[in-house]
Amino acid sequence: MSSEVIEQTLESKDSLKKRMIFWGLGLSGMAALIYEIHWTREISFVIGSTTYALSTVLAAFMSGLALGAYGGGKYAGKRNPLKVFGFLQFAISISGLSVHFINNNLSEIFSLLFYSFRDWPFVYFTVQYVAIFFIILIPTSLMGAAFPLAIKAYAKDLDKIAEDTGSLYSINTIGSVVGAILCGFLLIPYLGLDKTEIFASCVNIVIAFLTFLLLKDFKKLILVSSVYTLALVVYLLVPLHHPFFNVYLGNRVESRDLYDFSDSNAEIIWEKEDIEGTVQVARGGNPPMYGIRIKGKPEGTLKLxxxxxxxxxxxxxxxxxxxxxxxxxxxxxxxxxxxxxxxxxxxxxxxxxxxxxxxxxxxxxxxxxxxxxxxxxxxxxxxxxxxxxxxxxxxxxxxxxxxxxxxxxxxxxxxxxxxxxxxxxxxxxxxxxxxxxxxxxxxxxxxxxxxxxxxxxxxxxxxxxxxxxxxxxxxxxxxxxxxxxxxxxxxxxxxxxxxxxxxxxxx
Known part of the structure; x- marks a missing residue:
C-alpha cells in the first residue's frame, strides 16, 4: 500500500472521529439542558418552590461544569481522550437516571427531617438543599469533564486550536438551545417527566455506543450496553415513592405518623404534564377526599x-x-x-x-x-x-x-x-x-x-x-x-x- 493511500486512510479516519466528536458534543449539550429543565421541574416537587428549585439546580449545574472542566483538563493528556469521552457519556447516562431514582426515594428522609426540626426550618431547608446540590453535582461534573476531553481529541493542529475550540463550543451551545426548546415544548408535555429523563439518558448512551463502535472497542461496547440495559430495567421496574414529600404536604398534618397515614392512603389517580406544571388528581383519606396538586403542591380538595x-x-x-x-x-x-x-x-x-x-x-x-x-x-x-x-x-x-x-x-x-x-x-x-x-x-x-x-x-x-x-x-x-x-x-x-x-x- 502506497504512502498516499495510507495517508488518505488516516485522514479519513481522523475526519470521521472529528465528525463524531463534533456532533456528539452537540447532542451532549442537548441532553444536558434536557436534564437541567427536567431536574428543575422534578425538584420543585421536593422543595415546593420553582424559584428555589431553579436556584439549586443552576448552582449545582454551574459548579459541576466548573469542577468537571478543571478535572477533565488535568486528565485529558493522560489517556486516549476519545475513549474517556465515551466513558463519560456512559457515566452521564447512568447518573442522569440515578438523580430521579434518588430524589424520589429521599421523601422518607425529608419527611423525618421535616417533623424532627419543624421548629427549626433552617436546618430542614439547609440539609435538603445541600443534599440535592451534591446529588446533581455528580452528573454535571461528568458533563463538564467531557468538554476539555473533546477538545483534546478534536484539535490536533495547534495552529487551529482556537478555531476548533470555538467550533466545539458553538455546536455544544446550539445543542443546548435545541435541548431547552425540545424539553419545554415537546418532551415534557407529550412524554412526561420520567420518559423525558429516559430520552436524555438514551442520547448520552447512543453517543457512548457510537464512540466505542468508532474505536472498534467491542468489549467496552458490550459492557456499556449491558450495564445501561440493566440500569434502565431497574429504573422502569423498581417502585418509587409517590408522591414526593414537600413542605406543603408536611404542613397539612401535625406529625409524621399522621403524614405517613395520609400519604399511604393518597392515590394519584390521574396525572398530566403541562408547560405550566404537572397536574395530579389524588384520592385518599377517610371519608374519601379528592384533591388537585400542581407541581406537587395541594391546590384544593373536594370532600364528599x-x-x-x-x-x-x-x-x-x-x-x-x-x-x-x-x-x-x-x-x-x-x-x-x-x-x-x-x-x-x-x-x-x-x-x-x-x-x-x-x-x-x-x-x-x-x-x-x-x-x-x-x-x-x-x-x-x-x-x-x-x-x-x-x-x-x-x-x-x-x-x-x-x-x-x-x-x-x-x-x-x-x-x-x-x-x-x-x-x-x-x-x-x-x-x-x-x-x-x-x-x-x-x-x-x-x-x-x-x-x-x-x-x-x-x-x-x-x-x-x-x-x-x-x-x-x-x-x-x-x-x-x-x-x-x-x-x-x-x-x-x-x-x-x-x-x-x-x-x-x-x-
Missing amino acids: ENDPKQLLMTYLPLASRPHAHSFLKIGLGPGVTLATAAKIQSLTKLDVVEINGSVIEAVQKFFYPSLFEDRRIQFIVDDARNFLSRRIVQYDIITSQPSDPTDQSSGYLFTKEYYEIVRSRLTGDGVFSQFVPYYLLGKEGTDIIVKTLSTVFPYVYGWNLDEVGSLLLISSVAPKQGLKNIIRILNTASFLGQDLLSYDRLL
Whole structure:
C-alpha cells in the first residue's frame, strides 16, 4: 500500500472521529439542558418552590461544569481522550437516571427531617438543599469533564486550536438551545417527566455506543450496553415513592405518623404534564377526599360533603356585593368556588382564567363536569395579568385564588401593579377577593400582602376561614356593608347550616 493511500486512510479516519466528536458534543449539550429543565421541574416537587428549585439546580449545574472542566483538563493528556469521552457519556447516562431514582426515594428522609426540626426550618431547608446540590453535582461534573476531553481529541493542529475550540463550543451551545426548546415544548408535555429523563439518558448512551463502535472497542461496547440495559430495567421496574414529600404536604398534618397515614392512603389517580406544571388528581383519606396538586403542591380538595371554608370563599364576596351579575375567578383549583357561584342564578356571566390548561381538564374529568355545560361560564387558558390588561371588561366580583406567592408563576399576582389592574376592571361598587395562605406566609408575609392591597383599595376586610390560618381579604373602593350585616346575610342563606359568628374580623 502506497504512502498516499495510507495517508488518505488516516485522514479519513481522523475526519470521521472529528465528525463524531463534533456532533456528539452537540447532542451532549442537548441532553444536558434536557436534564437541567427536567431536574428543575422534578425538584420543585421536593422543595415546593420553582424559584428555589431553579436556584439549586443552576448552582449545582454551574459548579459541576466548573469542577468537571478543571478535572477533565488535568486528565485529558493522560489517556486516549476519545475513549474517556465515551466513558463519560456512559457515566452521564447512568447518573442522569440515578438523580430521579434518588430524589424520589429521599421523601422518607425529608419527611423525618421535616417533623424532627419543624421548629427549626433552617436546618430542614439547609440539609435538603445541600443534599440535592451534591446529588446533581455528580452528573454535571461528568458533563463538564467531557468538554476539555473533546477538545483534546478534536484539535490536533495547534495552529487551529482556537478555531476548533470555538467550533466545539458553538455546536455544544446550539445543542443546548435545541435541548431547552425540545424539553419545554415537546418532551415534557407529550412524554412526561420520567420518559423525558429516559430520552436524555438514551442520547448520552447512543453517543457512548457510537464512540466505542468508532474505536472498534467491542468489549467496552458490550459492557456499556449491558450495564445501561440493566440500569434502565431497574429504573422502569423498581417502585418509587409517590408522591414526593414537600413542605406543603408536611404542613397539612401535625406529625409524621399522621403524614405517613395520609400519604399511604393518597392515590394519584390521574396525572398530566403541562408547560405550566404537572397536574395530579389524588384520592385518599377517610371519608374519601379528592384533591388537585400542581407541581406537587395541594391546590384544593373536594370532600364528599360540603366544606364550609371553600363555600365561604364564594359567599363572602357575594354577601359583600349583593345582587352581583358578573363574576371573574382567577385560578380554578378543584372548581369548588366556581361550582358554588354557578348556583347563584343572579350571576349571568362567570369567567374563569386559569394559566394551566391541564387543571381545567382535571376539573372536567373528576370534579365538576356539569360546569362545562353551563353557558354562563367561559373557561380561558391565559395569564391572569395579561388577560385583565388586554380585555376591557368590568366585573362586579373578581376573586383571585392562584397558587401560593412563593411560586414563581404566581408571585406577580400579589403585587401592587396587579392589584391596580384588578381595580380598573371592577365596577364602581365591585369587590375583589384575595385568598392568602397565612399558615404558609406567617404574620410578616401576610402583612406585606395586606399593606400592598391597602395601597390600592381603601377598604380591606379580612376573614379567618379555618383554624390553620386560611385568610380571605375582601377589598373595595367604596365602603361595604357592616360586618354584622354581612354575617346576617350569610346566616340567613340556606347553603350553610352553621353559625358564622365564630369567624373573626382580623383587620
